[in-house]
Structure formats: C-alpha cells, structure tokens
Amino acid sequence: MLNKVTLVLSIFSVLLVTELSAQNVYFTGVGRALVTNDRLSDNTTDSSKLKGSGGYTLFDLGINAKATDVLRAGVILRVRNEFGGFFSDGASFEFRQLQMEGLIAKKVKYEIGDIYLKHTQYTLWNSEPIYNKYESNLFSLRRDIVNYENFFIGNAWRMQGVNLKTQLNFKNGIQSLGIRAYGGRTLRNNSTTIPDRYFYGGRLDLTQSKYFRIAGNLAGISDIAGTVPNAQVDYKNMVYTTDFDFTLDNSDNFKFVLGGEVGASHFELKRAIDTAYNEFNDFFYDLGIKGTYKPWNLTLGGSYRDVGYNFNSPMAQSRRLAAPADVIPSNFPLMNDGLTTRPIGIFETYSQERRLYNQAISTTLMSYYVQYNMVEPYGKATPNRKGYTFIAEVETPNKVFNANVEANFLSESVSEGDSVTFEKRKFTLIQGGFVFNLNKVLNFEKLIAINGGLRTESSKRGGTNTIDLSSSLIDVGLDIEVFKDLHVLGGAKIFNVQGNEVQATRDQLNQITAFNSQQFSQSQTILAAGLRYDYGQGCYFSMHYHDVSFNDKQTDRNTYKMNQLFFVFGLKF
Amino acid sequence: MKLLFRFSIAITFLIIVTVFSCTRKSTEYVGPAYISAPEGFAVMNFSSSSTTADFNPAAAITFDATFTSSVSWTLTLTGQTSGAVRIFKGISNGFTGLQWWGDHDGVYFFRKDENVTATLSFFGTTMTGQTATPIMITEAPVYTLTCGKFSRYGDFEDATKIIGANNWFPFSNPTTPIANVDQGVASAAIDYTGHPVPSVEGLQYYYIKGLGAQPTFVSGMQYTRTSSFTGLPADASQVWVNIYLYGTGDPNAGVELEYQESDFDGAPGYQGTDDDAFVARITLNHKGWKLFSFKYSDLTPSLNADFGGSGNKMHEPDRLRSWDIVVVKKTSPNSPIEVYFDYPIITVGGPFKPCH
Numbered sequence: 001m002l003n004k005v006t007l008v009l010s011i012f013s014v015l016l017v018t019e020l021s022a023q024n025v026y027f028t029g030v031g032r033a034l035v036t037n038d039r040l041s042d043n044t045t046d047s048s049k050l051k052g053s054g055g056y057t058l059f060d061l062g063i064n065a066k067a068t069d070v071l072r073a074g075v076i077l078r079v080r081n082e083f084g085g086f087f088s089d090g091a092s093f094e095f096r097q098l099q100m101e102g103l104i105a106k107k108v109k110y111e112i113g114d115i116y117l118k119h120t121q122y123t124l125w126n127s128e129p130i131y132n133k134y135e136s137n138l139f140s141l142r143r144d145i146v147n148y149e150n151f152f153i154g155n156a157w158r159m160q161g162v163n164l165k166t167q168l169n170f171k172n173g174i175q176s177l178g179i180r181a182y183g184g185r186t187l188r189n190n191s192t193t194i195p196d197r198y199f200y201g202g203r204l205d206l207t208q209s210k211y212f213r214i215a216g217n218l219a220g221i222s223d224i225a226g227t228v229p230n231a232q233v234d235y236k237n238m239v240y241t242t243d244f245d246f247t248l249d250n251s252d253n254f255k256f257v258l259g260g261e262v263g264a265s266h267f268e269l270k271r272a273i274d275t276a277y278n279e280f281n282d283f284f285y286d287l288g289i290k291g292t293y294k295p296w297n298l299t300l301g302g303s304y305r306d307v308g309y310n311f312n313s314p315m316a317q318s319r320r321l322a323a324p325a326d327v328i329p330s331n332f333p334l335m336n337d338g339l340t341t342r343p344i345g346i347f348e349t350y351s352q353e354r355r356l357y358n359q360a361i362s363t364t365l366m367s368y369y370v371q372y373n374m375v376e377p378y379g380k381a382t383p384n385r386k387g388y389t390f391i392a393e394v395e396t397p398n399k400v401f402n403a404n405v406e407a408n409f410l411s412e413s414v415s416e417g418d419s420v421t422f423e424k425r426k427f428t429l430i431q432g433g434f435v436f437n438l439n440k441v442l443n444f445e446k447l448i449a450i451n452g453g454l455r456t457e458s459s460k461r462g463g464t465n466t467i468d469l470s471s472s473l474i475d476v477g478l479d480i481e482v483f484k485d486l487h488v489l490g491g492a493k494i495f496n497v498q499g500n501e502v503q504a505t506r507d508q509l510n511q512i513t514a515f516n517s518q519q520f521s522q523s524q525t526i527l528a529a530g531l532r533y534d535y536g537q538g539c540y541f542s543m544h545y546h547d548v549s550f551n552d553k554q555t556d557r558n559t560y561k562m563n564q565l566f567f568v569f570g571l572k573f
Numbered sequence: 574m575k576l577l578f579r580f581s582i583a584i585t586f587l588i589i590v591t592v593f594s595c596t597r598k599s600t601e602y603v604g605p606a607y608i609s610a611p612e613g614f615a616v617m618n619f620s621s622s623s624t625t626a627d628f629n630p631a632a633a634i635t636f637d638a639t640f641t642s643s644v645s646w647t648l649t650l651t652g653q654t655s656g657a658v659r660i661f662k663g664i665s666n667g668f669t670g671l672q673w674w675g676d677h678d679g680v681y682f683f684r685k686d687e688n689v690t691a692t693l694s695f696f697g698t699t700m701t702g703q704t705a706t707p708i709m710i711t712e713a714p715v716y717t718l719t720c721g722k723f724s725r726y727g728d729f730e731d732a733t734k735i736i737g738a739n740n741w742f743p744f745s746n747p748t749t750p751i752a753n754v755d756q757g758v759a760s761a762a763i764d765y766t767g768h769p770v771p772s773v774e775g776l777q778y779y780y781i782k783g784l785g786a787q788p789t790f791v792s793g794m795q796y797t798r799t800s801s802f803t804g805l806p807a808d809a810s811q812v813w814v815n816i817y818l819y820g821t822g823d824p825n826a827g828v829e830l831e832y833q834e835s836d837f838d839g840a841p842g843y844q845g846t847d848d849d850a851f852v853a854r855i856t857l858n859h860k861g862w863k864l865f866s867f868k869y870s871d872l873t874p875s876l877n878a879d880f881g882g883s884g885n886k887m888h889e890p891d892r893l894r895s896w897d898i899v900v901v902k903k904t905s906p907n908s909p910i911e912v913y914f915d916y917p918i919i920t921v922g923g924p925f926k927p928c929h
Binding site (some may be wrong): 193230282283308309310384413414415416417418419420422464465466500504511512513514515517 | 867872
C-alpha cells in the first residue's frame with residue numbers, strides 16, 4: 001500500500017513538474033454509472049436467490065502532459081464505487097494505464113508503458129471470439145463497455161513494453177520503408193522456478209509503389225535464462241512471416257489485389273523434469289485474390305490457406321475468451337439451489353465485464369467453448385486447418401445498404417486421434433450480414449436502420465469416430481431515432497447447437513494428450529429492447545430490457561430463463 | 574526503379590517457393606488414438622484376480638475384462654480413504670491379466686487397510702462398469718528399497734523414530750526449542766487457512782509452523798548419515814532429489830533444501846565451513862501437496878561461507894552425507910508460516926516415480 005501511495009505521489013509530482021514547463025496539459029475522462037436488476041428462473045425451490053441487482057459508478061481520469069513532440073506522458077486513474085457501497089465502503093482506486101509516447105529526432109515514434117499492439121493475423125492478433133459484426137446497436141453498446149473494461153481495442157492486445165516505429169520515404173526506386181520494433185514482458189518470474197518471459201517482434205514494410213508492397217515480420221517469445229535459479233522450463237518460440245500484395249488499379253471500373261502471408265514457426269522447450277529437448281517446426285501460407293467492381297462497390301475474393309498442425313504463434317493464437325475452467329458467471333453463478341454452475345451463454349459474451357475474458361498471452365493453445373468456436377478457435381492462425389475462403393461485400397454508393405458474406409470450407413491437415421480410418425474433420429463456417437438504412441430510402445433525416453447477421457458453423461467427420469456438430473447464430477437489430485438524439489433500439493440473438501464433438505487436451509508442448517467427448521442439444525434466445533439518448537458530445541443515457549432463454553436438452557438441469565433491466569449513464573471527453 | 578521492382582518480385586517469388594517447398598513430417602494422425610463406443614456396446618465381464626491385495630513385498634493383482642467391440646477404455650482405481658488414483662488406458666475389446674502393483678498416478682499414495690474401487694469407462698458413452706466387490710489393500714507398496722535412496726524413517730509414520738539416535742535433528746539455534754515454532758509429526762493438522770491437511774503417503778507427515786525468532790529463518794530439520802548415501806553415482810545429472818511439500822498458497826512461506834557433501838578435504842563428514850552444500854529454494858505458493866524434484870546438477874551452491882559455501886563447488890552426489898530442510902519467511906517477517914513435508918527420496922535417472 002505504501003508503495004502504491006509513493007507511486008501515485010511520484011507520478012503526480014512528475015506531472016506537476018512537467019506542467020510547469022509544459023506547453024500543454026490536458027485531461028480526458030470516461031465516466032459510467034451502471035445498474036442492473038436481474039431475475040432467474042430455474043428448477044430451484046428457494047426463490048429468495050432468484051433476484052439480484054448490481055452496478056457501479058466509475059470515473060477514469062486521464063491526465064496528459066505534452067511538453068513537446070518529444071514527450072507526452074499520460075496516466076489514467078480510476079475511481080470505482082460498487083452499487084450499494086455506502087460512504088466509499090465499496091470504493092476502489094487504481095491505475096488503469098500509464099504510458100509515455102513521443103518522437104525521437106522527429107522521425108521515430110515511440111510508446112512505452114501500457115501499449116496496444118497488433119501485427120498480422122499470424123504473428124500478433126487478438127481475434128474476436130463470437131461473430132458480432134451485424135448485431136443490434138443495443139448489444140454493441142454493452143459489448144463496447146465489456147471491451148473497454150478488458151482493454152480490447154480492435155484486434156490489438158494490450159501489453160506492457162515498448163513500441164517503436166518510423167517510416168523512411170524515398171524519392172527514387174522505392175516509395176517508403178516502414179520499420180517497427182516492439183518488445184516487453186509477458187510473464188514475471190516467481191524467484192525460483194518460473195523465469196522471466198519476454199515477447200518481441202518487428203516489421204520491415206517496403207512499399208515499392210502503389211502496385212507492390214512487401215513486408216517481413218518477426219514475432220517471438222523467449223524465457224530469459226538465469227532469471228531464476230531452478231527454472232522448470234526454458235521456452236522459445238519464433239514466427240517468421242512475409243506478407244505482400246500486388247495491386248492493379250488502372251481502370252475506372254475494376255481493381256484487383258493479389259496478396260497473402262506466408263511463414264513458419266519454430267518452437268523449442270526444455271523441461272527440468274526430463275532431459276528431452278522438444279522442438280517443433282511448421283509453416284503456413286494464406287494466399288488470395290480480390291477483385292472490386294467500382295461502380296457497384298462490389299468486391300469478390302477467394303483465398304487458400306494451409307496452417308500446419310504444429311504451427312505455434314502464441315501471440316496470434318491466444319484466445320480473447322478465457323478458458324472455460326477460469327470462467328464464472330457474474331450474475332447467479334450457481335442455480336438449482338446452489339447445486340449447478342450456471343453455464344455461460346451468448347448473453348454473458350456481451351454483458352459480463354469480469355471473469356470471462358482473457359488479457360494474457362498463452363504459450364499453449366487454450367481450451368475453449370467448442371459450441372461457440374468449432375472452426376477457428378484460434379483465429380486465422382488456428383493450427384491444423386487448410387482450405388478455401390470466399391468473400392463478397394457490397395455497399396451502395398449512397399450508403400443505403402451494405403452487406404458482407406464470408407464462406408470458409410476447411411478441413412484438418414492431419415486426423416486428430418483416428419488411428420483406424422485416419423478421417424479428417426471437415427469444417428464449414430459461413431458468416432455475414434447487412435445494414436439497411438431505411439431512412440435514406442424514405443428521405444427521412446433521422447436514422448431508421450435495420451441490420452441482420454448470420455453465422456453457421458459445422459464440424460463433421462466420418463470413419464471410426466464420427467463427429468457431427470453444427471451451430472447457428474442469428475442477429476437482428478433495429479435502431480429508430482424517434483426524436484433528435486433519442487433512439488429506440490431493438491435486438492435479438494438466436495443461437496442453436498446440436499451434435500457431438502471431441503475436444504483435445506494439450507500439454508506444455510502443445511501436443512494433444514487426451515480427447516474429451518462432448519454432446520450438445522442447446523438453444524438460446526435473447527430478445528431485447530431499449531432506449532438511448534445522446535445528450536451531448538460523448539454523453540448518453542440508455543436503458544434496456546433483456547430476456548434470455550437458455551434451453552439444454554442434453555443436460556436438463558442447465559436450462560434456465562433470465563431477464564435483466566439495465567440502465568447506464570456514460571460520458572467521455 | 575524497374576530493377577527494384579523486379580528484385581521485389583523475385584524476393585516474393587523466392588519466399589513463396591521456399592515455403593511451398595517445405596514439407597511436414599508425414600503422419601497419419603496426431604494425438605492419442607481412440608475409438609468411440611458404438612451403439613449397443615456392452616461389457617461382457619469385468620473382474621479382479623483377488624478382493625485383497627498385499628503389495629509388500631512387491632506383488633500384483635490382475636484384472637480381466639471383455640467388451641462387445643474394440644473401444645477406448647479407461648480403468649480407474651480409486652482409494653476410498655487416501656483418494657489415490659491409478660489409471661490404465663487402452664484400445665481393445667478387453668484385457669486379460671492387466672497388472673496393478675499398488676502404484677499411483679497422482680500425488681497421493683494408496684494406503685494400507687483401505688478399499689479400492691475399480692471402475693471401467695469408455696470413450697463416447699456414459700456407461701461404466703465396476704468389479705463386484707472393492708479391493709482391500711492389506712499392505713501398501715514400499716518404494717524405499719526399489720525406487721531410490723530413502724532417509725530412514727522418512728515416511729514419518731512412527732513419530733518416536735524421528736530423533737537424533739536415528740539421525741534426525743530438529744534445528745535448535747538459537748534456542749532449544751526455537752521460540753514461536755511448533756514442529757513434529759502429525760496426521761490431521763489444520764492449516765492456517767482452516768483446511769485439514771490430508772496425508773499424502775501413509776498416515777503421517779512432518780510439520781514446521783510458526784513465526785520463529787528471527788526475521789527470515791524460522792526453523793528446520795537435518796537428516797545426517799555417518800557415511801555417504803550408498804549407491805549414488807558421481808554424475809550429478811543422473812541424480813534427483815525429491816520431496817512432497819504441502820502449500821497453502823502463501824507466498825511468504827519458503828523452503829530451502831540443502832544437500833551437504835563430505836568433500837575430500839581431509840576433515841571427516843560434512844563441515845559447513847569447508848564443504849559444499851547445494852540448495853534448492855522453493856516458495857510454497859501452491860495449494861495442497863506437490864512433489865518437488867530437482868536434478869542434483871541444477872542445485873545451486875550455498876552462498877553462505879559458514880554453511881556449505883566453502884567447498885570445492887563441484888556437484889558430487891556420491892559424497893552426499895546429509896540434507897536439511899530450512900523453513901524461511903520470504904516476504905513478511907511478522908507473519909507466521911507453515912510447512913508440511915513427507916517422503917524425501919533421492920532417485921537415479923529421473924524424478925521419483927512409483928516402481929516395483
């Protein structure tokens with residue numbers, strides 16, 4: 001505690017001193033007051049535990065001092081008070097972010113401290129676990145809160161470290177050369193057996209002209225030998241890739257892009273418990289072509305990928321959704337008189353802020369909810385996948401309508417566990433949706449938007465050990481601006497999963513050690529309606545009602561119904 | 574410009590060709606093989622050779638089973654008192670004469686006078702099978718002669734044997750006993766978090782708990798021999814030191830295991846001022862019992878000149894004479910800590926594993 005106080009005072013002192021000489025000190029802030037009222041119905045006999053309420057008020061104050069272009073120092077301090085925490089009894093004070101950034105020699109941009117990093121889909125990437133591109137604005141409002149609380153911005157991972165980048169422009173020969181390097185620590189040693197573990201990476205991005213670009217990428221994780229006296233493991237992983245694209249854009253009507261990424265990984269691990277030196281090498285390639293018909297804003301594309309079963313890229317394969325064993329529902333964690341753990345549903349994925357999402361890089365492939373991610377649980381970098389991906393997207397010039405669809409037809413490269421017939425799973429993943437701005441058709445000034453989305457997944461295998469699992473997730477949304485800045489929101493999510501699958505358990509070497517059979521016969525329906533009022537720049541109030549129905553025919557005691565009344569005031573400056 | 578463009582294309586082409594020319598090690602399948610139980614699958618018979626088991630001296634009981642088709646099966650033997658588990662797995666339409674020597678897979682040992690249930694389960698079905706009656710262990714296996722070098726009475730089953738006459742010496746510095754320390758043999762201790770400490774092997778274990786009289790050091794115990802441990806090779810990379818330690822997740826609780834040699838320096842036995850001590854330092858931030866195993870060559874030399882830091886700094890397990898367990902506070906001098914330990918054993922060729 002004393003250390004924290006000292007740290008706070010030190011930072012304030014630095015900022016104060018900086019302010020004296022600064023040309024610019026400014027503040028940013030995010031505030032939120034959130035209240036929920038929940039009800040659950042299950043097979044319980046003790047009805048007193050079927051209602052609950054919760055919420056909090058928080059304020060994140062960002063203090064930024066910008067002396068010159070050379071340095072900007074920023075800290076975000078958080079004060080949070082739990083709903084019902086009278087006289088600050090439930091209040092907490094914490095650092096949310098500490099960062100410095102600036103320019104070295106007017107050329108090299110640097111960031112130090114808490115930084116957000118993304119690289120390529122095969123090197124460093126934070127993949128979305130649940131398809132939500134076309135969900136209702138009502139759900140996305142809540143998902144934005146969850147993402148903010150868990151430090152998710154787009155596909156970046158939040159890390160602690162340093163990020164440097166610069167770009168050199170040339171007059172002749174090549175257009176520009178981008179150079180980037182980053183690094184930091186993913187794991188702190190425990191003084192005895194777990195060594196410090198560092199990540200690092202870089203990119204050289206050569207743009208030859210508007211026709212051609214090529215980049216070389218490197219991303220690695222290594223244990224630092226000697227940081228503990230009795231290291232249980234010595235881990236190293238390195239991913240090398242190159243991505244490139246050729247663009248042909250000389251016509252008024254057509255544009256073509258040929259591009260892709262190819263690369264390889266090298267993994268090695270020494271363990272104190274044995275004398276074996278474990279080493280795995282593998283590679284991937286993902287190549288495709290895309291064509292656009294400009295008058296219609298219509299793009300069609302296709303690609304082929306092959307990701308080896310030993311391709312290891314922890315920073316691209318770590319899952320955003322935590323492993324099931326680490327997840328606990330915030331509301332009603334137990335049901336049926338405390339005898340059953342309530343299963344995580346689609347509702348939690350956009351509403352639960354804590355104990356659901358993962359913010360750390362995992363060097364082993366994390367276990368996952370098969371029913372929600374059977375095809376690409378580890379994003380594009382999912383190992384042991386090969387096959388075709390096709391995309392189509394269109395947007396009318398006046399933005400009345402836009403739609404997108406992506407179809408993946410994949411299979412395993414190597415059979416998992418079938419030693420008799422060697423059958424490989426075949427996967428299908430089709431996802432897409434649309435947004436239709438009806439007000440533009442009606443020439444109505446205020447927004448009337450309808451959106452819909454669909455994702456279907458299937459995993460099938462014949463042979464000795466048959467697998468047949470399929471799921472669908474349907475999204476429907478409505479947003480009507482009835483008065484200026486007052487929106488009526490509606491939304492629905494319908495999820496179904498049926499069949500059987502087998503999930504692999506992996507060891508420290510990422511090798512499969514066991515399979516666990518799973519059966520599903522489950523449906524979930526969420527119907528929600530609400531209002532949103534924007535009462536100033538960055539300020540809003542919203543209230544929703546969510547009706548959740550979770551049916552599990554395979555395990556009847558998992559079935560429940562839940563509803564939630566939700567209020568939120570938000571502000572941002 | 575054209576030259577660079579062509580060069581870029583050539584580089585890209587080279588990379589693509591290189592990657593496409595890569596080949597993976599040919600394999601038909603990955604992961605353990607398995608076969609799901611088909612519809613109509615049934616167990617035709619399942620039995621053990623005996624309903625009692627005497628594992629001392631080493632002996633096995635056997636299991637037989639027959640199924641209607643070839644399938645991935647798991648036979649799980651579970652000790653009803655100890656919670657010990659032994660798992661056998663296979664793919665077949667049954668098994669004959671499957672031997673069990675009383676050994677275990679997890680951390681807990683099977684015990685004398687406990688019942689063991691034998692349960693068959695199969696991949697892809699919830700159907701299970703059990704033997705008609707459980708198996709009663711009349712004598713538990715003894716690993717002290719077959720699996721490694723054991724500190725005499727180091728199973729702590731007889732508290733009266735943990736005395737100086739049998740080479741066990743509780744620490745006594747600066748006073749006897751050390752102030753604010755409780756140590757001895759127990760079987761049903763309650764840890765500081767209020768949880769009962771189960772036995773990992775047999776019924777008893779040794780414990781040291783308290784604040785101690787110094788900021789870091791709490792207490793400890795030494796096992797010393799009048800001669801070196803017999804039969805240990807000179808090659809330190811072939812020798813492993815093992816001990817079971819119970820933790821409560823307290824990062825303040827630490828243990829230092831010191832392995833002391835009698836260097837060839839003229840003076841007999843281990844002398845802290847002129848011989849080597851090699852150390853493993855452990856923070857007990859785990860919960861429950863855990864087996865800690867260290868390769869002797871990975872142990873670090875003592876840095877204390879008066880306590881093992883003055884030898885030849887060579888790992889010489891064939892000169893191992895005694896060992897200490899030292900209990901220390903890691904982070905908070907004013908918070909008492911606790912350590913429970915059992916079954917210290919020195920093995921050759923790998924960490925301790927039940928054998929016969």
